[in-house]
Amino acid sequence: MIDRNHLWVGFSRIRPTKFRENMGWVLRGLKRDFGTHVGCYDLRTRELVAQIPVEEFGLSAIFGIYRAPDPAQSGAG
16 A cells, blocks of 8 residues: 555456356456556545556566565665
């Protein structure tokens, strides 16, 4: 969470598996495929406000999103 109103969410591409065959009815309802990406959502408006595609960097799955340490608070520099 960035602040009270914004949240980063990771999405992994759905891979072809037995599950995909069984869930085909859900997949047919999806209109857009952004691939593996991280999106920032405004919780008040429920809108996507930023998106980072990660497949172009060789990533095909998102396992976790962690806040990076603030360099200003680490005493470095």
